[in-house]
Amino acid sequence: MSVFTAAFAVRAYIAVAAVGLTAPVVGSFLVQRRLALIGDGIGHLAFAGVAIGVALSVAPVWGALVTAVVGAIALERLRTTGRIAGDLALAMVFYGGLATGVVLLSATNRFDASAIGFLFGSPFSASWSDVVTVVVLCAVVAATLVPYYRQLLAVALDEETARAAGLPVDGLNLLTVTLTALLVAAGMRVVGLLLIASLLVIPVAAGSRLAHSFRDTVLWGVTVGVLSSLGGLLFALGQGNIQPSGTIVLASIAAFAIAVFAGRRAARRHPRQAAR
């Protein structure tokens, strides 16, 4: 049997495809609102959740999920109430979450290779149970986004006008960060907590270079997200000794570079686009 069709590889394909498909959709709303780094902050926080899960003998993904959701909501509240500057709040979460995770895992003698797996992902070691968890979390995120797409877009376009129009802006903002937290927990297995934010942002950045509308940016972002996830995984499989999370992120950066080049060529053909 080829390594490319082995059961562990099939499980990894499904998991990375689910995250690659969903992350750019959520990421589009984050990037549009200049909150691209919030996924990073939530990822760091989720590492503390992993450690709490380990300390309490609960599955790490559930510890990460609960901590990420609670932390994301707290972060959004801090940001909107202006009690702390946005970048300062994120920095506190970055360092505090990571440090708490390291301290808790060390204290329980669990700061080992599995901890590194949570930080940098290990899709080839995912069980079917892990894959089901990833797919269900991604499906929940996608199923929530569909009915709220228009409202989330209206808020992302112009928060003050959306508020003036009677849309529940604060609730929609909380929904956005909560979905981000779910996705971070889902992506923990695939690219790890330190790199999941890249799948929220880089495919969207690539899509924005090729599109003329938000909808097309999302569609291009999803395409780049899925292709770079599967491409990076296949490259790592072929090489045998390379960590797939790294190749997935590098593949999405390569896709971004191609999109920049293609976007510039298109702009030369249609000079109006050059104004963007």
Added chain:
Amino acid sequence: MPVTVELHGVRYAYGAEPVLDGADLELSAGDFVVLAGHNGSGKTTLLKLCLGLLRPQAGTIRVLGSSPEDPATRRQIGYAPQGLRVVTSIPVSVGEVVTAGLTPIRSMWRGVPDEPARISSALAAVGMQDLARECLFELSGGQQQRAILARALVADPPLLLLDEPTTGIDQSLRPRLAAELRARADAGATVLAVSHDPDDFHAVLDRILVVADGHIRQLTHEQFHAHFDVS
């Protein structure tokens, strides 16, 4: 005609200095009013109070018969802010911007009846019927402002609150936009446009109001140019 906007004794201050102090205003369905005055006189503040984005420190405000903080009331207001407030990270098409104006009246699962026709009609009203698929950020400032106006018009709201709606728009197009707003007022909508230059609407408006010394006064064109001309 039913009263649509009522302000009684409204006070609002930034710090110790009030921009509105005991301001009264009453607008009815069918009114087309321009709110003029110097920069910083409180025009935009008054608009934001009517939108419920600011809360008066004294006095009462009723819009369309209820509090402007009521989301159901806000959904009946077409608001066009001054200039572009869209964050420019991701391209957004003109059609998407205008469609956002229907979101407040749209159910979560079903679109608004005749949605494409409404969008086309709103774009035609501002002379942009052929630009729905264009990226907003590739257009001129005036075209972007017209797209924002179309977003305010698309739901056919009974109250239009417009902040400097002609900013950046070519002089030759302004009479067309003024006529469009007049037609909306004639059909029963209330139009309140903040403008530092009411001449843009000279031929079609009903009243010029001026915010000065915290109060709202009604002026003729001649009085406005004699005492408040800021052009």
